[in-house]
Amino acid sequence: MKAEFQTRRQFASDNNSGICPEAFAALAEANRGHAPGYGNDPWTAKASDMIRDVFETKCEVFFVFNGTAANSLALASLCQSYHSILCHEHAHVETAECGAPEFYSNGSKVLLLSGKDGKIESKAIEGAVMKRTDVHYPKPRALSITQATEMGTIYSLDELHKVIDTGKRFGLRVHMDGARFANAVASLGVSPKEITWQAGVDVLCFGGTKNGMAVGEAVVFFDTELAKEFDYRCKQAGQLASKMRFLSASWVGMLQNDAWLRHARHANSMAKRLETALAGIPKLKISFPCETNGVFVRMPQAVIKGLYEKGWKFYTHVSPDDARLMCSWDTTEEDVDAFVADAKSLAEKL
Amino acid sequence: MKAEFQTRRQFASDNNSGICPEAFAALAEANRGHAPGYGNDPWTAKASDMIRDVFETKCEVFFVFNGTAANSLALASLCQSYHSILCHEHAHVETAECGAPEFYSNGSKVLLLSGKDGKIESKAIEGAVMKRTDVHYPKPRALSITQATEMGTIYSLDELHKVIDTGKRFGLRVHMDGARFANAVASLGVSPKEITWQAGVDVLCFGGTKNGMAVGEAVVFFDTELAKEFDYRCKQAGQLASKMRFLSASWVGMLQNDAWLRHARHANSMAKRLETALAGIPKLKISFPCETNGVFVRMPQAVIKGLYEKGWKFYTHVSPDDARLMCSWDTTEEDVDAFVADAKSLAEKL
């Protein structure tokens, strides 16, 4: 099987990359002797403390297996089945989780908001909440914000405050899907607390996998009252790892010496390099401002096909003409430049 | 943190042990370059093929994060919400999964059967099915068998046939909870197919974690019709790993050169050594025949407390006087002998 894995890095998804060295070393380090199961081990305690340090507050931390579960468990803890969840129409919880939020919450309806660049606008929240107040319409209860968004854009601190304040004004609890939270923090250059609890986020799904881990996301409750019995919820949903240390150890490895931010910054800068170069190619058009680790570029079909033929892997998103190019902790300048060269050569032939 | 991990091996649980060398090496090996997510990678294909080889049939294979999820997803695929699941009153799905089967199936009731040594008896199945046939009683639809059982015992080939034949006679679909399937195969000395599809098992949850992996169980459908759309079910339940190769690679490592069986045989033999020695100590009494990697021994409270004070870790099970001592791939003769020596010394002081 080796041959198949020795291909160059690709732009298909940041989850196509492997385990970064810091996370892998921590796995190896944690693999000594016996440790109690289900999170009662020193690595899990340490990782939780480190996350509290990162956010500079006494939040409650839970490690689960993947992002779909993290989001759905968090939303289920905010909602009853007859509530509704407001999110952007392109949010991952709506478009890429096969109804997981509805399943975990036993039927909470996901109500869709539109907004430019993948970002929710306050008036859309107001519209959805004020639309109706009768029992035939599931009562809005949670606002789900994706930071960074599925379009690779980010809410500025000001945008975030506006959106969350609107949600809070209507009694909504606030969930942040942070599958690429590291990229957002790295890009904004803020402290993590500023764009989470200080802005009014109640629970954050802090992504580890796309940042360089094998498996495992952290659900971080800033409103610790909401975290009550969340351990039972995880257990019942098959999201409590018996050998938990192998999830939490990676977090220790990643948080030490700010590896998580370093990797995110690297991925972001690779994306910027890619965007800058592609923007200069005639017939290609950048669709969304490149603010984190993804580049969305509109390409003629001939270019897309040509790139596929040359062995490049990436997905189109939103429309068949919109290529989504994701950079990762292990993307290199050579990868970027090789891709750009191929794209340029194909575009020039048109 | 190192100090805490450099303690000797314990008998608390086979999930307190770490990752065995074969699984770890495979993880390292898989950590090269990029690979497609969600199971579309060569390691997952290879692991699935290897499992098909192990069972000598064209079964369908899915990798999920843990045993609770594996069991619950499998049972949910056998049942509608108004069906019931028959299992032993000490089955893991009943006693240790916090209602996960009910949650995943949206309400399927778990009906309890009693039986000696943790094993279901045919007449108990018949009793539960024949008890009532009206719509006020959830219709029995699935029979869940644990092999090896929670008491460390195993169904002989003959016992298995009897129990499954009874279930089939009443139209039940058959699930096998094989969290310790490896230990059962190693102990019985049969080929895996004999105690699964040839005996009538429709779906097996084949345990990897307790056998020496970090995370990941295989759900193996022998009735491939039942596997239809199971990938959607996994995805919706937050059980589809994005970096799937890190689950499946361990399986490749474990199945190569029969490491899975070698580890199971080792754990079984350590348990046998432990049982034999403990049986010779006055005032201790073996509760169940030691057939796999667990020893259940009734001890005076003073012995239990004394062992705890000496730093030994283990749980009591069923009653506070029944110590459950689990051996693992990394249990050594020295661990066993040291434990026995302490137990003996304590018992003799009474």
Added chain:
Amino acid sequence: MKAEFQTRRQFASDNNSGICPEAFAALAEANRGHAPGYGNDPWTAKASDMIRDVFETKCEVFFVFNGTAANSLALASLCQSYHSILCHEHAHVETAECGAPEFYSNGSKVLLLSGKDGKIESKAIEGAVMKRTDVHYPKPRALSITQATEMGTIYSLDELHKVIDTGKRFGLRVHMDGARFANAVASLGVSPKEITWQAGVDVLCFGGTKNGMAVGEAVVFFDTELAKEFDYRCKQAGQLASKMRFLSASWVGMLQNDAWLRHARHANSMAKRLETALAGIPKLKISFPCETNGVFVRMPQAVIKGLYEKGWKFYTHVSPDDARLMCSWDTTEEDVDAFVADAKSLAEKL
């Protein structure tokens, strides 16, 4: 309390009217002596047979308490939790059931189709199904058609065939929300079988309440294989009446001598009278063709407020300027004419 009930008939909803004489007489008739519970009574058998006669086929019939339950139970029997249900964006199952389909099905996502006059168009079905085929998108499994629609329009026989044929081509099972099925049949002048099983409908929720009963809808499975164990599903969902005869007897009363069609025809003709008269008033504008028992008319706010002040009761729908005026089995020409006179007088004052 009498005074409050002696107000004139209103146009708020066809469920604001009482029990029609035929249904009430049947209730009284059924109220003799003892009868077995849970549907094992002669009235239920008789009502089921009469429904089979109406549809001229061997369908399976179940009586449940209301329309929300009927629709949700039917859809849950067509779908697994990871499936999706396609319906018009203004369908009752989407807009007026507080997430009941998602709750009953344990998370099936409702995907919205747009289309003129409240009717689904084939290309919208194709769009939703072809959009994606990966496991991250809940697999389309059911097509829900409302006949008559929430806008009071109806699918012609030809339109119905086109829409259903498209659904079937993509493997969708077909549910018909027939809360106002009687009005549709009366308006189209077809035999019930033509717009149900002969057109490909798998399960119909045949509305009784809006037609003149106190409580109770019939779920009619034309694909009888799908009806398997539906009785268990009803029971578990709290939808199996113990004194079932009081639901089914009304059906006997309504189906005898075609009272159901007579009442529907009457309500339809009252709506037609209302539409014709309102269409002649300047500044009012009919929004949708009046094909059954509802009139949708765009009115200046001053007219709407004026009518409310005069004591008329009705709702606005879709927008605050769109009055929805529902006629019922007991609407009289005098009611209609009095309303029209008030509307005219208010409009002329503008």
Added chain:
Amino acid sequence: MKAEFQTRRQFASDNNSGICPEAFAALAEANRGHAPGYGNDPWTAKASDMIRDVFETKCEVFFVFNGTAANSLALASLCQSYHSILCHEHAHVETAECGAPEFYSNGSKVLLLSGKDGKIESKAIEGAVMKRTDVHYPKPRALSITQATEMGTIYSLDELHKVIDTGKRFGLRVHMDGARFANAVASLGVSPKEITWQAGVDVLCFGGTKNGMAVGEAVVFFDTELAKEFDYRCKQAGQLASKMRFLSASWVGMLQNDAWLRHARHANSMAKRLETALAGIPKLKISFPCETNGVFVRMPQAVIKGLYEKGWKFYTHVSPDDARLMCSWDTTEEDVDAFVADAKSLAEKL
């Protein structure tokens, strides 16, 4: 169909009887003109006020279609999916609702307590709660008490206090299944408040159907905080009647002039008459003290079969030798005496 309904009254179930005159008259009375749907009508307001008068407190009242739904909705409002519900092993929610509590609550496990005469004992509650406190065991959250019990027995005021106090001590919320609450009140001769909120009951499912109505139970929240958003829960579950007045009007009819208690007293006294007479027949043996409207009597199979052959209808319960004879608002002394005569004659022939 008339012939089939002109059979004599039977002892099969109190839900086999029809609508009592007071409830029927109220239905007829409510069937005038139009009324707003979904409970916004004067009958529903009136019935709710009357129930508040009955309990002499400001409770919150909701009307739903049947007892299964009432119990399940109430329990779901007390529990999250990972909680457990404690009830007697013969409770209706366990034995006769096809997993409805698990379905409505999305997986709350029902834990069974044993106890004499169908009544829970405090030590059983303590046992279930204290058994385990880890996340692998669903956290006990609700205690469900049936008053009168499925065996026709009743908790005395003292017994009730003991059981509820124990539950409260462990933080359990208290649900009372009062399908035959009227019979319990009538038998105990207490005021309704004494055996409900004054004893610590948080929510009561107050049965109407078995007391003489066509359909409809009242869910009465004494802890009004728990009633928050219960209207949404009912709506989503298909338990919000559009023509609600036809449920609530019956309650008005029944509560006026204490018809509900008069009927319950009558049914109780018929059961007492039956018990007294049967107790005097050799070879028959009363199984449980007759405290409400059911008589449980152990009979030789020949007697049971003989009674069936003579056309009597009743069920056996718990065992095939235990006849359950239910009296109802319409049971007459002649019915009782005729049954007794037949039983006596059959028993004497043995």
